[in-house]
Amino acid sequence: MATARTSRKADTKLAEKYRFYLRQMLLIRRFEEKAGEAYSLGKIGGFCHLYIGQEAVGVGCLSQLRPDDYLTTTYRDHGQALARGMTARAVMAELFGKATGCSRGKGGSMHLFDASLGFLGGHGIVGGHIPLTAGIGFAIKYRQQDQVSVCFFGEAAVNNGAFHEALNMAGIWKLPCIFICENNRYGMGTALDRATSTWNISERAASYDMAREVVDGQDLGEVMAAMDRAVVRARRPAQPTLLEIRTYRFVGHSMSDPIHGHYRTKEEVEAHRKRDPILIWSERLKSEGLIDDAGIEQFDTEVKAEVQDAYDFADQSPDPEPGELYTDVYAPVKESA
Numbered sequence: 001m002a003t004a005r006t007s008r009k010a011d012t013k014l015a016e017k018y019r020f021y022l023r024q025m026l027l028i029r030r031f032e033e034k035a036g037e038a039y040s041l042g043k044i045g046g047f048c049h050l051y052i053g054q055e056a057v058g059v060g061c062l063s064q065l066r067p068d069d070y071l072t073t074t075y076r077d078h079g080q081a082l083a084r085g086m087t088a089r090a091v092m093a094e095l096f097g098k099a100t101g102c103s104r105g106k107g108g109s110m111h112l113f114d115a116s117l118g119f120l121g122g123h124g125i126v127g128g129h130i131p132l133t134a135g136i137g138f139a140i141k142y143r144q145q146d147q148v149s150v151c152f153f154g155e156a157a158v159n160n161g162a163f164h165e166a167l168n169m170a171g172i173w174k175l176p177c178i179f180i181c182e183n184n185r186y187g188m189g190t191a192l193d194r195a196t197s198t199w200n201i202s203e204r205a206a207s208y209d210m211a212r213e214v215v216d217g218q219d220l221g222e223v224m225a226a227m228d229r230a231v232v233r234a235r236r237p238a239q240p241t242l243l244e245i246r247t248y249r250f251v252g253h254s255m256s257d258p259i260h261g262h263y264r265t266k267e268e269v270e271a272h273r274k275r276d277p278i279l280i281w282s283e284r285l286k287s288e289g290l291i292d293d294a295g296i297e298q299f300d301t302e303v304k305a306e307v308q309d310a311y312d313f314a315d316q317s318p319d320p321e322p323g324e325l326y327t328d329v330y331a332p333v334k335e336s337a
């Protein structure tokens with residue numbers, strides 16, 4: 001993990017970071033389990049797409065960004081919001097549609113947003129946000145800055161013209177963009193529901209002038225390394241990248257979709273669960289002597305408490321005032337006197 005030449009101090013810092021990433025993945029897992037529970041109890045309305053199984057993608061990619069970088073994502077956005085530093089309270093309250101949520105209760109699960117974190121949504125239209133990412137990249141380049149513009153989307157988005165237009169322009173204009181395809185093998189509601197390993201997203205983008213990598217999305221170390229390379233390429237002078245990160249969601253597409261039995265078998269899901277990103281990273285840290293079972297247990301206890309606190313906070317928070325229908329969610333919140 002650390003080379004023999006790195007100092008003991010640097011080693012400790014790295015170890016702390018690696019443990020923190022494990023904690024973040026655990027936080028996302030427990031948060032999503034609680035969100036599923038809250039949905040079943042009728043606390044959350046509308047759609048709710050969980051990130052269980054894909055945690056290493058969000059945590060690994062966002063671990064390589066600076067605070068002033070930007071990202072956009074899909075409706076499957078809770079995990080990335082937490083990994084970017086949004087509090088569990090702000091996310092859970094948004095899921096509950098409460099005034100204390102990150103979008104003041106007006107966005108819900110699919111529209112998490114926090115400009116102060118460069119987290120520019122949470123978008124419900126498949127592929128619709130990919131051109132926004134190119135636009136953000138263009139703005140960065142126009143202002144001669146060195147941030148990067150990152151975008152997460154599912155593999156079904158490559159059937160959408162917006163994907164091709166955005167990647168083409170990003171390649172031509174050399175925009176500081178990183179397009180992250182979370183290839184979880186299923187895009188519900190598309191004609192390709194049953195297609196699995198034949199999907200090769202990277203090859204479908206072969207004509208665009210950018211770097212492309214295929215990455216094992218269950219291995220946090222692999223995700224971090226690929227994202228590190230992409231970020232180095234994207235900062236000035238910019239070269240865009242398409243990362244096809246292969247992963248798997250362990251639960252249904254949304255709360256109305258069964259885990260298995262409809263378009264995938266129980267055996268298939270069980271086989272993928274063996275490559276749980278949290279287990280893989282835990283084993284790696286244990287084998288490096290960076291954590292033990294008691295340490296992992298302690299993280300789990302902490303994040304469960306954090307998630308319970310978020311749930312209670314969301315449950316007890318007020319609904320938005322009716323007058324909020326006429327206000328701009330992106331306008332700064334007025335300080336109360």
Ligand SMILES: Cc1ncc(C[n+]2csc(CCOP(=O)(O)OP(=O)(O)O)c2C)c(N)n1
Nearest residue numbers: 124125126154155156157186187188189190
């Ligand atoms: C333009 C558009 N068409 C259809 C839908 C309905 N829809 C919602 S999610 C989804 C599947 C997307 O799958 P994928 O991009 O692989 O992401 P995943 O859900 O697997 O994370 C579809 C077709 C939509 N939201 N937007």
Ligand SMILES: [Mg+2]
Nearest residue numbers: 154155186187
């Ligand atoms: Mg998919």
